[in-house]
Amino acid sequence: MSERTHLPADPSYEARIRDSFDRQGAMATIGATLDLVEPGHVVVGLPHSPRIGQQHGFVHAGMLAAALDTACGYAASTLMPADAGVLTIEFKINLLAPARGPHLRCEGQVAKAGRTISVVDGRAWGQAPDGAPVLVATMTATVMTITGRDGVRH
Amino acid sequence: MSERTHLPADPSYEARIRDSFDRQGAMATIGATLDLVEPGHVVVGLPHSPRIGQQHGFVHAGMLAAALDTACGYAASTLMPADAGVLTIEFKINLLAPARGPHLRCEGQVAKAGRTISVVDGRAWGQAPDGAPVLVATMTATVMTITGRDGVRH
Amino acid sequence: MSERTHLPADPSYEARIRDSFDRQGAMATIGATLDLVEPGHVVVGLPHSPRIGQQHGFVHAGMLAAALDTACGYAASTLMPADAGVLTIEFKINLLAPARGPHLRCEGQVAKAGRTISVVDGRAWGQAPDGAPVLVATMTATVMTITGRDGVRH
Amino acid sequence: MSERTHLPADPSYEARIRDSFDRQGAMATIGATLDLVEPGHVVVGLPHSPRIGQQHGFVHAGMLAAALDTACGYAASTLMPADAGVLTIEFKINLLAPARGPHLRCEGQVAKAGRTISVVDGRAWGQAPDGAPVLVATMTATVMTITGRDGVRH
Secondary structure, three states: OOOOOOOOOOOOHHHHHHHHHHOOHHHHHHOOEEEEEEOOEEEEEEEOOHHHEOOOOOEOHHHHHHHHHHHHHHHHHOOOOOOOEEEEEEEEEEEOOOOOOOEEEEEEEEEEOOOOEEEEEEEEEEEOOOOOEEEEEEEEEEEEEEOHHHHOOO | OOOOOOOOOOOOHHHHHHHHHHOOHHHHHHOOEEEEEEOOEEEEEEEOOHHHEOOOOOEOHHHHHHHHHHHHHHHHHOOOOOOOEEEEEEEEEEEOOOOOOOEEEEEEEEEEOOOOEEEEEEEEEEEOOOOOEEEEEEEEEEEEEEOHHHHOOO | OOOOOOOOOOOOHHHHHHHHHHOOHHHHHHOOEEEEEEOOEEEEEEEOOHHHEOOOOOEOHHHHHHHHHHHHHHHHHOOOOOOOEEEEEEEEEEEOOOOOOOEEEEEEEEEEOOOOEEEEEEEEEEEOOOOOEEEEEEEEEEEEEEOHHHHOOO | OOOOOOOOOOOOHHHHHHHHHHOOHHHHHHOOEEEEEEOOEEEEEEEOOHHHEOOOOOEOHHHHHHHHHHHHHHHHHOOOOOOOEEEEEEEEEEEOOOOOOOEEEEEEEEEEOOOOEEEEEEEEEEEOOOOOEEEEEEEEEEEEEEOHHHHOOO
16 A cells, blocks of 8 residues: 655664553553564554454454554554654544454555654455455554654644 | 434334443453443443553553444444344544543434434543543444345445 | 634634635635634535536535535634644545535534644535425544644645 | 456446536536546546635645545446446545645545445545656545435435
């Protein structure tokens, strides 16, 4: 989905993002893992489990949204300066097919990296019974780069 | 936020929705509770806890989205026939302020109840240090009424 | 839809906004009028005409979106300093019912006015054959306050 | 952006869509043209003109949204039966850069073609001063296939 090549502004972006991910209680609670961190591109894995299911046993749309939102936010973060924070302003998700596993792959890919505002495309893939990948959700997330005390008010 | 008065098509809507909620593993995992079920209006409560936090300790946007999406889906479901299912097609959330608690109140209110497609407004309220309510997120969710085998393909 | 009372930062906000509206060729082309400008609240009128219709004769969703987006952007602008510009980052619209007139009323109401980012709710009303108002669309718009050369890159 | 190959259900889809486009007063009013119609993929062109500008002379976000929404709706329509109609349920647009021309290329590409609900990705490209394409907006549109009297209520 990438429109262009992105260069990170911070050579230690991966360590910074992995450290941040590890401090997210929500990601541990839903069992998400940080599977890939590249410039402008992050993959979060989400193993299917009844603990994150909805009433029919598929992965709850909100749990999928949480993993995708995380992938999108960190994808933008890979391109930010080391001292910047990332704030999700809004996201929108379309649920295309029931989210079944055993494993969901949630990708964030930066569409536009701006000084203040970045836009990230998210895609989540589940698996068909034969193991073939199935696109189960698409997301667009708008995130803001925050520096200094900007995080206090937005 | 209601534009008009809604009448439920199924007198046992509350029992049906409470039963469905109890079968959602994801809601138990994040600690959400079903606090109010009225025609066209549902409130889901979400106690703040490090288990659903992001890296700065606020409630993760995805956890908030999960609780709001649930409130919105059930709000639409209150107006559906007893044998209908509800499927979220898409939702969009704006994060307005850091989500802090001790308690988040996530409301879904039907804006338009259609035969096939319903649109629901969601609002999540946190608390300021003095206990005053703070609007932390707004959502719009589009849900589909599914009957019979419609749930298989959408 | 207002959550609180808003105070304008610029006493001449109405003249500033009317002047800006008059410079929008698109608004003249679709026949839109600026009907009300209040702090945090703007109404744009859109007379139904075949010139803005889609293939079935209703108002084209995009024309409605254009009028609503304008109402939302200016609603945020009423609360900004005199030298600030307003930039729409994104908007989302749900079409609830066929948009018929003779007159569409497109309202923007600020939900959250932030230093950098504001979120505005939009609602468009058409008319039933008996003249009763019909909610035909809802919008959420995210807008950014731009000052100085910020407008060049975002 | 395509995830798979799409096959049209109606061999005369192009004639059907061109005929529908020609009946859209709004498209003539803003000067849009139907430049490409393929299975699952439609391109609408929009020449830059002061008639569709906003206060700074760029193309108004709403005019761009109208052209993109049209491209997205017809992209879904290419895959529908001959007697089906297409109804936009909702769309969301992110504005990434000022929309300048001389010519805007607005593409719709089906991400998921469903029996009832289809999801379409939209992208709009403008031009830099040196003529290089610039991605100016992304859209996600959710459209519904309507048959028989379904169009009356949704």
